[in-house]
Amino acid sequence: MRRDRSGLAAILPLLWLALFFAFPFLLVAKLSFSDTALAMPPYAPRIDWSQGLAGLEAFFAALDGETYARLTKDRLYLDAYLSSLRIAATGTGLLLLIGYPIAYGISRCPPAVRQALVMAVILPFWTSFLIRIYAWIAILKPAGVLNAALGALGLPPVDILNTETAVLLGLVYAYLPFMVLPLYAVLEKQDQSLIEAAQDLGATPLSAFWRVTFPISAPGAAAGALLCFIPMAGEFVIPDLLGGSETLMLGRVIWTEFFANRDWPAASAVAIVLLATLVAPILLFEREQAKVLR
Amino acid sequence: MDQGADRALNGRPQSPRPQIGGVRSSFTPWEDPAARPLVRFEGVSKAFGDTVAVKGADLSIYEREFFALLGPSGCGKTTLMRMLAGFEAPDAGRILLADRDIAADPPHRRPVHMMFQAYALFPHLRVDQNIAFGLKRQGLPKAKIAARVEEMLALVKLEGLGRRRPDQLSGGQRQRVALARALAPRPRILLLDEPMAALDKKLREETQFELMTLQQTLGMTFMIVTHDQDEAMVVADRIAVMRDGEIIQVGRPAEVYEAPADRYVAGFIGDVNLFEGRVSAAEGPLLRLQSADGQFDAEGAGAVGDQVWLAVRPEKIAVHTEPPADARNRLAGVIHDYGYLGDWTTYLVEIAPGRLVRAARANATRTVERPLGCGDRVWLTFAPSSAVVLTR
Numbered sequence: 285m286r287r288d289r290s291g292l293a294a295i296l297p298l299l300w301l302a303l304f305f306a307f308p309f310l311l312v313a314k315l316s317f318s319d320t321a322l323a324m325p326p327y328a329p330r331i332d333w334s335q336g337l338a339g340l341e342a343f344f345a346a347l348d349g350e351t352y353a354r355l356t357k358d359r360l361y362l363d364a365y366l367s368s369l370r371i372a373a374t375g376t377g378l379l380l381l382i383g384y385p386i387a388y389g390i391s392r393c394p395p396a397v398r399q400a401l402v403m404a405v406i407l408p409f410w411t412s413f414l415i416r417i418y419a420w421i422a423i424l425k426p427a428g429v430l431n432a433a434l435g436a437l438g439l440p441p442v443d444i445l446n447t448e449t450a451v452l453l454g455l456v457y458a459y460l461p462f463m464v465l466p467l468y469a470v471l472e473k474q475d476q477s478l479i480e481a482a483q484d485l486g487a488t489p490l491s492a493f494w495r496v497t498f499p500i501s502a503p504g505a506a507a508g509a510l511l512c513f514i515p516m517a518g519e520f521v522i523p524d525l526l527g528g529s530e531t532l533m534l535g536r537v538i539w540t541e542f543f544a545n546r547d548w549p550a551a552s553a554v555a556i557v558l559l560a561t562l563v564a565p566i567l568l569f570e571r572e573q574a575k576v577l578r
Numbered sequence: 579m580d581q582g583a584d585r586a587l588n589g590r591p592q593s594p595r596p597q598i599g600g601v602r603s604s605f606t607p608w609e610d611p612a613a614r615p616l617v618r619f620e621g622v623s624k625a626f627g628d629t630v631a632v633k634g635a636d637l638s639i640y641e642r643e644f645f646a647l648l649g650p651s652g653c654g655k656t657t658l659m660r661m662l663a664g665f666e667a668p669d670a671g672r673i674l675l676a677d678r679d680i681a682a683d684p685p686h687r688r689p690v691h692m693m694f695q696a697y698a699l700f701p702h703l704r705v706d707q708n709i710a711f712g713l714k715r716q717g718l719p720k721a722k723i724a725a726r727v728e729e730m731l732a733l734v735k736l737e738g739l740g741r742r743r744p745d746q747l748s749g750g751q752r753q754r755v756a757l758a759r760a761l762a763p764r765p766r767i768l769l770l771d772e773p774m775a776a777l778d779k780k781l782r783e784e785t786q787f788e789l790m791t792l793q794q795t796l797g798m799t800f801m802i803v804t805h806d807q808d809e810a811m812v813v814a815d816r817i818a819v820m821r822d823g824e825i826i827q828v829g830r831p832a833e834v835y836e837a838p839a840d841r842y843v844a845g846f847i848g849d850v851n852l853f854e855g856r857v858s859a860a861e862g863p864l865l866r867l868q869s870a871d872g873q874f875d876a877e878g879a880g881a882v883g884d885q886v887w888l889a890v891r892p893e894k895i896a897v898h899t900e901p902p903a904d905a906r907n908r909l910a911g912v913i914h915d916y917g918y919l920g921d922w923t924t925y926l927v928e929i930a931p932g933r934l935v936r937a938a939r940a941n942a943t944r945t946v947e948r949p950l951g952c953g954d955r956v957w958l959t960f961a962p963s964s965a966v967v968l969t970r
Contacts, residue, residue, distance in 0.1 A: 475696070475698065477694050477695075477696065477698040478698050478700060478701075480663075480665055480685070480692075480694070480698065481692070481694055481698035481700070481759075482700075482711070483664075483684070483685040484663055484664075484665075484685055484686070484690075484691055484692045484760075485686075485691060485711050485712035485715060485759070485760075485763065486686045486687075486712050486715030486716060486763065487711075487715050488686055489684075489686075491715070492686075495711075496700055496702075499702045500700075500701065500702050
């Protein structure tokens with residue numbers, strides 16, 4: 285008798301997720317229900333194991349949602365939250381507009397050229413992310429490369445460093461490969477005879493694109509949008525380096541709460557709220573995927 | 579093939595003019611000099627880089643004809659069809675549709691629709707939306723489109739499946755959706771690119787007959803590309819046999835089979851035995867041939883001294899267990915191997931060391947008094963009218 289061992293293969297990913305996702309998530313969730321305290325680490329309650337079961341009970345009794353209530357009272361959190369979603373949504377929109385033509389163009393190249401272009405899209409990853417963002421500072425700063433170029437062309441200089449424009453520029457630049465690759469994957473797979481069939485049946489090349497190529501590539505666009513939107517909403521480094529004090533994003537709020545205010549519960553609560561909002565589009569996407577597969 | 583007709587010829591009580599093949603057809607517009615072809619290829623050539631796909635193809639296809647392009651893969655038949663659909667542009671020559679050069683028309687403006695080899699159904703659209711695709715591009719009103727879609731679903735016997743997606747259909751059903759989608763906008767000519775390649779044998783045979791019936795009831799012009807000679811023989815009014823980008827012969831299935839233009843056509847369509855030799859005498863319609871395998875008489879045209887090949891189909895060779903009285907076109911040999919196919923048995927007869935001749939016998943009765951086996955001594959004969967003299 286052979287036993288069904290297909291479950292065995294799932295153990296490793298489950299173990300990984302338990303160790304690096306579920307456990308830290310529970311830690312943060314617990315933190316968000318705690319209170320700040322002048323202690324090391326700076327929160328209470330902590331489980332007093334010497335009391336045994338009674339200590340555990342006391343611990344749970346001390347947890348409360350007071351931090352969350354605090355989040356709703358201060359406009360700053362709501363503003364940061366909304367501005368994060370807005371910037372991430374704008375960035376995702378721009379990425380779709382820029383990434384789709386790039387992915388489409390690559391997918392229509394001869395196979396050898398395609399390989400090279402895909403490599404070129406991934407190539408920036410070979411340089412440190414931080415260095416690349418610092419390079420943008422050098423480009424965008426008032427006496428930077430951009431203004432030098434504009435001046436040489438006789439155009440007036442622009443001052444966009446430390447603005448939302450700079451943040452969007454940085455986001456689009458950094459996340460482009462995450463948009464291009466999933467789009468390329470679906471476009472490259474697409475059967476060329478579908479386009480021919482559409483044209484054969486009277487569709488102009490443009491109409492064939494909108495009625496056949498584009499709808500079939502929608503899952504790739506959705507995957508790319510999710511891959512970009514979720515990390516962009518919580519992005520810290522890019523708004524911190526390129527956005528200055530003007531740009532309000534949750535990533536920076538979390539950082540400030542943790543390191544400047546030493547308010548670990550508030551930072552955790554903000555992180556949990558962000559996570560909860562991001563789970564919604566993921567579930568939505570999963571449902572759409574299931575519909576397509578069915 | 580009708581064996582009776584062939585045997586009557588052997589006895590030779592000359593009927594007015596023997597017709598090729600066992601089928602009489604009244605549809606022969608290509609024999610009418612006044613008929614205007616629907617599609618004309620005039621000296622069409624196409625090369626991809628260094629590879630010549632089509633070389634100076636001349637072809638006329640008539641209204642209501644079922645025309646087959648037959649050849650092995652890479653012979654240029656698909657390229658020829660794709661040039662008519664507009665997906666490839668000829669390097670030289672013209673393609674005329676109803677007497678008009680269509681070189682400047684892009685694919686979406688040609689009233690020519692194609693059924694693709696892998697069907698190319700739109701995976702994101704339902705069956706009815708797939709069929710409606712071409713109708714919508716014509717800008718027909720909604721009600722008309724819906725009615726036509728229903729009509730097409732009924733035509734291909736897929737009523738009630740309109741709301742399914744292509745991936746919820748079987749291979750045979752998908753093939754019919756592809757057919758309905760291409761037929762719906764009423765093309766002047768329907769192109770079928772290996773339409774039955776993905777079907778199993780039984781379904782393929784059924785579909786061949788369905789396709790013929792459909793073409794006749796609709797009164798439409800069909801052009802099929804296939805590498806399957808049986809398929810071409812069954813469905814087509816005429817067949818163009820292609821090799822290396824050239825059209826070798828165009829003719830009715832029986833003509834291509836019974837009067838092949840050269841050794842290539844003879845060998846590509848059906849099985850054939852070839853005897854290479856020289857003409858030693860010519861009297862009337864009969865030629866006498868000297869070959870390494872013996873001396874043969876055959877009907878044909880040629881002059882003394884010409885190098886020719888005698889092509890004899892296996893089913894035209896009779897197998898005898900006793901030496902027949904008529905010594906003409908007689909070969910003696912030993913059965914080397916045989917293949918029992920149910921309806922036919924094919925015998926491989928060794929007439930000289932290493933020289934095999936193929937003879938086929940219809941199993942017209944269930945029991946045979948003297949069954950043949952390997953090693954049996956047999957005599958083969960064929961009538962002079964059953965062999966074809968080929969000069970190429």
